[in-house]
Amino acid sequence: MSPETTFDAVIVGAGAAGMMCGRTAGQRGRKVLLLERSPKAGRKILISGGGRCNFTNLRVEPGNYLSDNPHFCKSALSRFTPLDFIHLVEKYGIAYHEKTPGQLFCDDRARRIVDLLLAECKAGGCIIKTGCAVRRIEKKNTFSVQTDSATYTAASLVVATGGLSYPETGATGFGYEIAEQFGLAVIACKPALVPLSYRSADRKRYGSLSGISIIAAVSTGGTTFTDAILFTHQGLSGPAILQLSSYWTPGRPITLDLLPHLRLDEAILKWKSERPKAELKTLLKEHLPERLAHRFLDLHGPSRPVRQLTERDGAALARIFHHWQIQPGGTEGYGKAEVTRGGIDTRELSSKTFESLKVPGLYFIGEVLDVTGWLGGFNFQWAWASGHCAGLFV
Ligand SMILES: Cc1cc2nc3c(=O)[nH]c(=O)nc-3n(C[C@H](O)[C@H](O)[C@H](O)COP(=O)(O)OP(=O)(O)OC[C@H]3O[C@@H](n4cnc5c(N)ncnc54)[C@H](O)[C@@H]3O)c2cc1C
Incomplete structure (x- = not known):
């Protein structure tokens, strides 16, 4: 040889x-x-x-x-x-x-x-x-x-x-x-460290939010990451979602807290006493991108002056923004995954x-x-x- x-x-x-x-x-x-x-x-x-x-x-x-x-x-x-x-x-x-x-x-x-x-x-x-x-x-x-x-x-x-x-x-x-x-x-x-894609009904609901980035706490099966998320046309991306994707099991939902640094039920009580005539969407705009706040209110409950919100409304709104549950349709695959x-x-x-x-x-x-x-x-x-x-x- x-x-x-x-x-x-x-x-x-x-x-x-x-x-x-x-x-x-x-x-x-x-x-x-x-x-x-x-x-x-x-x-x-x-x-x-x-x-x-x-x-x-x-x-x-x-x-x-x-x-x-x-x-x-x-x-x-x-x-x-x-x-x-x-x-x-x-x-x-x-x-x-x-x-x-x-x-x-x-x-x-x-x-x-x-x-x-x-x-x-x-x-x-x-x-x-x-x-x-x-x-x-x-x-x-x-x-x-x-x-x-x-x-x-x-x-x-x-x-x-x-x-x-x-x-x-x-x-x-x-x-x-x-x-x-x-x-x-x-x-x-x-695929891991990969964007998660919407199911088709959710793409219709949330696809228009493409380009919006916020800090959120995202969870699945007991694991939580708090970092930036990015809404895309296809689904959700950004560091917190990429991290979560490694832990996500297909068929399981993920939960997002879109306001991890605010207690919405407490904020509503405060707004009711300090700014009762203000519209919920106006107040939410101070904590979330306008397009996102409006879309979520359009989908999950109309905006009203905060003085009209009952305790039950406050709890329901807190559930929507702190516990947004969504079931991804899948991942964007090996073509977009950082690792296997x-x-x-x-x-x-x-x-x-x-x-x-x-x-x-x-x-x-x-x-x-x-x-x-x-x-x-x-x-x-x-x-x-x-x-x-x-x-x-x-
Ligand atoms: C877009 C992107 C960004 C990333 N950014 C980061 C980052 O910033 N920080 C971080 O820690 N990680 C990052 N990663 C992950 C990181 O790149 C990988 O985990 C790391 O490169 C793995 O190293 P490796 O040597 O095991 O494999 P690789 O770097 O993938 O190398 C494997 C090599 O084997 C060769 N090969 C395969 N089959 C054959 C064959 N039959 N014959 C000869 N050669 C073959 C391939 O061509 C390749 O060059 C990123 C990954 C991607 C895709």
Whole structure:
């Protein structure tokens, strides 16, 4: 076998996790090949965080991750922390800022993070071949990795193929196919961090609110997020809805408190004594966008001078604005989802090395695993941490 086709480790996928793994393994002196089907490495990083890459979060906790095996992520997250990645960012002189508390973004372009990873891979002598899709894997003593143009062999195979979201960035289900080929369980996948769409009757009722953004408390099944929501033509989006989507079960309703910082029943009592002649819609306009207040009053009860409102009316209005219940028709799918929930069952792997417990030499890292972070830099931190930790062992 010629030396160019034999490696200590072949990594499938040059995204966030794959490059991090290649860098760590290469800098340990391992001979590493990274194979990427897209023409460029790190395409998802380039479009992340609105082009500025929310590369980590200062407040990473295991509780920010969803998984059928919630303890699995703890070890890697504690061994490669946000500060470890920040050190790398500072080593390359990349300017960054904290946006929403804890969320760190590049000051200029996400490209800087990809350049950092490429430079780190180069420093470790890790070879990256782009435009090189892996088609088939076989295992005898070593792994045989087939692309359209060559076959490579390696003692370790790392699957870093990511999730199914944003297919235009190169996402494929190949990682799940490899898991199935080797008999590893896969937890059912679904789009997460994704806008929720209306059922058709609700689209008629609320579609005209498109473009309105407010702070709301959104809940489903006992989980609540308070943050911005955005009304769209198709449904509901914005950070609070994206977060909730990861917890939402199809067929279940979600509940929205559209006035989380006001007790409407108490406010009505106050208005009745202080401004009895004022119309409800005029008063609500001080707390909600006019279009939203009017639409909800049109749909759920006409506006009147507040002095005419009974205690019962007050309670009914509080229910409408604090407990707006809606049943989403679905999500906007993988085309609009930031991540994939589900993936390779982590009970199949060592939480220290990321190696399969059944198949020696086979590793899985990053989003392909059943570990899904919240919005806000948590998914990249998982990619860095899992990639780095596996890179210490391949
Ligand atoms: C629009 C958008 C914005 C986001 N913004 C943020 C953010 O700001 N902060 C954050 O923390 N997270 C963000 N995320 C999520 C984050 O990008 C992912 O969680 C992260 O990139 C996962 O890293 P990964 O290496 O596991 O997978 P990926 O980065 O998806 O990399 C997987 C790679 O494998 C390659 N591949 C697949 N199949 C094959 C094959 N057969 N052969 C060869 N190569 C293959 C793919 O082309 C891809 O390059 C965002 C996601 C999206 C879609």
